[in-house]
Structures are given as C-alpha cells and as structure tokens.
Amino acid sequence: MKCSEFLQELTNYLDGALDDRTKAELEDHLAWCHNCYVVCDTTKKTIEIYRDSELYELPDDLRGRLRSAIMSKCQQYKKTQEKL
Amino acid sequence: MSAIQPNVGEPVSDELALVQAAKGGDVSAFEELVKRYDRNVFRIAQHITQNREDAEDVVQDAFLKAYGNLQQFQGQSKFYTWLVRIAVNEALMKLRRRRPERMVSLDEDVKTEEDSVPREIADWSPNPEQLYKQAELKEILSKTIQGLPPSFRTVFVLRDVEGLSTEETAEALGLSIPAVKSRLLRARLQLRERLSRFFQKRESGDGKK
Secondary structure, eight states: OOOHHHHHHHHHHHHHOOOOOHHHHHHHHHHOOOOHHHHHHHHHHHHHHHHHSOOOOOOHHHHHHHHHHHHHHHHHHHHHHHHH | OOOOOOOOOOOTTTHHHHHHHTTTHHHHHHHHHHHHHHHHHHHHHHHHOOOOHHHHHHHHHHHHHHHHGGGGGGGSSHHHHHHHHHHHHHHHHHHHHHHHTTTOOOOOOOOOGGGGGGOOOOBBSSSSGGGSSSHHHHHHHHHHHHTTTTTHHHHHIIISOOOOHHHHHHEEEEEEEEHHHHHHHHHHHHHHHHHHHHHHHOOTTTTTO
16 A cells, blocks of 8 residues: 555545455554644544634633524514514 | 543433424423523634624524424434534624635635644643643634634544534534534644743743743
C-alpha cells in the first residue's frame, strides 16, 4: 500500500468504517510507515480536541434570552394562524 | 490505533411525540425541542458564520422557520436532521450576506487534492491541549477552523463535533455520501496540518514556526 492510498482511506479507518481485510492492510502499512502513523495519530487528536473543546458553547443568559424571543414569536405566529 | 468514538446524542424516542404535539398547537412541546437542540444549533451556526451575532440570529430564525413549517415535517428523517438542514441554510445565507464578493456554496469543491497533502509530519506532544491555557486553546481552535472553506467546516462540525453519521450529514446538507467523505477527509487533514504548528513536540527552543 502506498502512502497516498493510506491517506484516501484515513477517514474510513478513523471512523471504523472498513472491512477487516482493508483495515488489516492499513494497519500493516502503519506498522512500518512512521509518517503515516504520525498523520493518522495527529488527525485523530485533531478530531478529539475539537470535539472536547466546548468551543462556541451557548452561555446560559444568552440561551434564556434567545429562548424567550423564539417562544414569544411562536406564540404570535400561532395567534395569527388561528385568526386565519 | 483505535477508531474514534462518536458523540452519541440523547435518546430521541419521545421526539416524535413532541413534534406531533407541537403540530397540534402545543407550544410548550415545541419549547422542549428548542431546549433540546438550541445549544447544537448555536454551535453549528457559529462554526459556519464565525460571527456571534449571526449565530444568535440563526438560532432564532432556524427555530421559527421550523415552527412555521412543522406541518411539512413528515417524520422520514429525525427532527434534528431536519432542523440542522434549516439551520445550515440560514447560516450559509448569513455568510453570503456578509461576504457577497465570495461565492459561498456547499457545492464548491475547493482547489485540488494538493491542499490536503500532509507537510507537517512531526509528532505532537502527548497532551497537546495542555500546552495552552483554555482561553488560548479556544482562540487557536477558532482561528484554525476559520481558515477552512465554509463547505469543509460545515461537514466537519456536523460529523466530528455534533456526531451526526455520514448518512445524516449527507441528508442534512443535500450532498452525496462520497462528497461528504471527501470534504471530511480534507477538512480533517487541513485542520491537522494547521494545528501541528501549535502542538508539535518542542525539542529545541519553543518549536513554534
């Protein structure tokens, strides 16, 4: 397996979406190709860092304000629909 | 190396009942759905728009649009996937308004495969996230994802941050499964490349470039 072929399958590999045979071929490649091992490992860390980062969490006060605004507009919408 | 563990959302078994009640005019049932998904919609919106005010507008507009169109939701997909589709469209519209000079489309297949060829192949520190204070780390992650084309960061946030499956992401974005996979691979590799500058092992000096 060439490094470029490994790279093409990287997403399927990390998502656990490969059949056993292809997975074994990839792991065989990983065992001797240090560069691909590093790329695979750091890609996995990239995903985990973003997933665990709590980037762009909605603050409670803003959450409350948004919900009130949404619900009051929904009520208004419902009333208009009922009049039709 | 083991596969990454997907984020599993809350059970959705009572979701259809809430949607049915909301369709029948029960506004508090719809409020439950808002409470369940407002954080997700905000996260997705801010990832796409990269602007706090726009993200707030998207949360409001997406839920109102969902409420106004509830009768059209037939239940073939999950309510959440349907809502995400609305939210992504609203977020992309915001982005287009803000950057009229640039085409913003999910169909763009930016540049060539060259943009994803790994160049930084140094090992990272064992716990890269501990190299920085939390606020600094968030700044790095935010700046890094901003540099990605909108279509790439949209796929990345749905698949890797929100934990939607490839099929759900394809459905929410109106893309084919191969298109989702191709964008996801390139998004992951480009983010990895950019983060390497911050997280690689520092053997001499501070290692930053």
